[in-house]
Amino acid sequence: MAKEILNEEGKILLLGNEAIARGALEAGVAIATTYPGTPASEIGDTFAEIAKDVGIYFEYSTNEKVAVEAAAGAALSGLRSIVSFKHFGLNVASDSVFPLAYLGVKAGMVIAVADDPNCWSSAQSEQDSRYYARIAHLPMLEPSDAQEAKDLTKKAFELSEKFGIPVFIRTTTRVAYMRSLVKLGKIERIERKVKFEKNIKYRNFPPKILEVHEELHKKLEELKKEGEKMCSVFNRNSKSKIGIIVSGVSLNYVLEALEELNLKIPVLKISMTYPLPEKSIAKFISKLKEVLVVEELEPILEEEVKKIAKDSNPKLKIHGKDLLPIVGEYKPEIMLQAIAKISKKKIPKELIEEKFDAKKIEKRLMQLCAGCPHRASFWSIKKALGSDKIVAGDIGCYMIGVHPPNNILDFVSCMGASIGISHGISKTGEKPIAFIGDSTFFHAGIPALINAVHNKGNLLVVILDNRTTAMTGHQPHPGVNLTGMGEETKAIAIEDIVKACGVENVKVVNAYNIEEFIKTAKEFYSLPGVSVIVAKGECRLQAVRKLARSGAKIPKFEFVEQPDEEKAKELEAFGCPAIRKRNGVFYIDKNLCWGCGTCTQIFKGIKPKVEK
Amino acid sequence: MKVFNLVVVGYGGQGVLSLAEIIERAAFKQGFDTKGAELHGLTQRGGSLQCHARFGEKVFSPIVRKAGADLIIALEPLEGLRACYYANKEKTILLTDERVLNPSPVDEEKISLEELISEMKKFVKKVETVEASKIVERLTGDIAMSNVFMLGYSIAKNLLPIKKEIAWEAVAEKIRPQFLEANKKVFEEAFRA
Secondary structure (H helix, E strand, O other), rough: OHHHHHHHOOEEEEEHHHHHHHHHHHHHHHHHEOOOOOOOOHHHHHHHHHHHHHHOOEEEEOOOHHHHHHHHHHHHOOEEEEEEEEHHHHHHHHHHHHHHHOOOOOOOOOEEEEEEEOOOOOOOOOOOOOHHHHHOOEEEEOOOOOOHHHHHHHHHHHHHHHHOEEEEEEHHHHHHHHHEEEHHHEEEEEEEOOOOOOOOHHHOOOOOHHHHHHHHHHHHHHHHHHHHHOEEEEOOOOOOOEEEEEEEOOOHHHHHHHOOOOOOOOOEEOEEEEEOHHHHHHHHHHHEEEEEOOOOOOHEEEEHHHHHHHHHHHOEEEEHHHOOOOOOOOHHHHHHHHHHHHHHOOOOOOHOOOOOHHOOOOOOOOOOOOOHHHHHHHHHHHHHHHHHHOOEOOOOOOHHHHHOOOOOOEEEOOOHHHHHHHHHOOOOOOOOEEOOOOOOOHHHHHHHHHHHHHHHOOOOEEEOOOOOOOOOEOOOOOOEEEOOOOOOOOOOOOOHHHOOOOOOEEEEEEEEOOOHHHHHHHHHHHHHOEEEEEEOOOHHHHHHHHHHHHOOOOOEEEEEEOHHHHHHHHHHOOOOOEEEEEEEEEEEEEOOOOOOHHOOOOOOOEEEEEOO | OEEEEEEEEEEEEOHHHHHHHHHHHHHHHHHOEEEOOOOHHHHHHOOOOEEEEEEEEOOOOOOOOOOOEEEEOOOOOHHHHHHHHHHHOOOOOOEEEEOOOOOOOOOOOOOHHHHHHHHHHOOOEEEEEEEEHHHHHHHHHOOOOOHHHHHHHHOOOOOOOOOOOHHHHHHHHOOOOHHHHHHHHHHHHHHHO
């Protein structure tokens, strides 16, 4: 986190995510909640670091749905609140988001959601969350850089309070992880003394719903006027008959391309993308012959512009997904080519010559860290039960189990689905194995586990308890004794929950103890019904960082003899990145080894290195 | 100053993110408009990692455009070659550490430094190599601070338009106090290498 985030004034460099947190502080936010998810994780992480200093409340909630509910409770009571998550988080949260438009909020409530075009850190789909604003009847603002991320967050609070409904801030990876200059405003420090006041309008129940629905549409009409005020036009005085309509990060690519091509064509930048500022769009396109609509992912704006043009400029030629891709993220060169095409400009020659071919370069896939307890767990399950079983993955670092050399996971869907889908598969007569992480288990695994027990499913569940939410940056979860604000709390033992779900065969094993793990896995898999192994082993990255900070040495290992052919194959299949082989000789790269020592259980010729 | 286009690459865990952020902070301190693009989360787990930093009078895109890099700093040569997507034969300098980490741990002879350099040369104006991790390992016992060495080295060789003192200020802001002394040693060594 940028240390300067609490500066009173001046210009500083912030990540888009940090800027959203700062914007909330400047708007007088009192409560912030989240469930971590990249590319939104640092919004919550920023609050985690500063909440105590600025006197606000912050929590890592158990999942996105309860995160929304906690934030809503504050907003209903009269405190400004913000909740943040990644796009899939909004899928989980949506059940609690939709009724909020009907209940209304008393104080401003902002829902920050981050999409991930290109799936840089997202496994399930290239989701476009802009559709949610439309289903939920809630306005959506889209910043294009860190400055706007801050300013629009502030604006979102203002609009939310004015109209009495939550407002979305939607970013994409390249805004969330853009580090750019932000001019700071004043942090509002507010009194947190409010009282929930009973109000008949919160009793959201028919026949009132229909009236509120009607009222909502009126609010959206009024909100359009706000959106009109938030539009900006670049190159306004241009005589060009070609124009560009853009929102979000793509604005930067458009302006970059115009500069490089030395073009002065007009650009309409839309900040409120729902409801749309139709008048501004109609006015902008009225004198144009051609317009290029620039938006990553689905052609939502493009379809809207087409509708608007039917009345205001039916002859307008509308470009969008005919020149720009629907899949993946945009890049400056993609924009340059599209704009060069509509403006009949030449493309720089280095963009045409295709000499460089990335496909020819050996891929470096993401992998489990050296010393990762999940590698040991995968290994034990393979050793115990072979490679022919159906194995489900879930959401977390252990998704990497789909890659070689692990090659263990047959499918990965969404949070908690490893257990739910495996239960369904068990009804076909198979007995699957479901891997699920600790944070994921708390998030969405529990109802699925109860379902499997109650409905007599037949599966082995392995809960990978690495004592943290590792993939998103090591946030705490209900299984550890620290809250998001760093306060001590009750750690909820996973095995206790599992027992309470009705599972009779449950055992906690040390993830690094291969022999014990194999024995337990064999035994549990042979038992009918639902069995659960809780594989405990702290995330090695977290453990090593703790060791380094305390000044302790990380144990090192070395080969004192070379493995035979069979053992060599085993070591290769184990796939620790620190176990390397050059010219037929195995060695341990001390710069990569994080000293877990699991390899010594696989090959006795590896021994702790004696310091000379 | 015309916008300077920098791409910093390596594999997850090498300190690519920190290096990019340090350079962005230094550029900002030096008075430049600055934008950076980084990636977090799953992308960091040992896989290829590319960060962008652009600074100058006015910066729009946070991402360097294809064939637009002035400088590529590669903490690992294979990743340096991969970053040649951003290379331009007319202007790009590629500075790379000499330590190759083959993606396949048990097939280490598969890709050699020499091959990688000769490939890189097809796309860039100039390749500069330095035994960064070797020097850093000799100094500190491991290679963790190679990123700070590469920062110092690129300034020492006039590849990066950032002032030495300002760069160090940015390092000091970013690095935990207990590691500062060792980093200082590494940073200074880069100017003697």
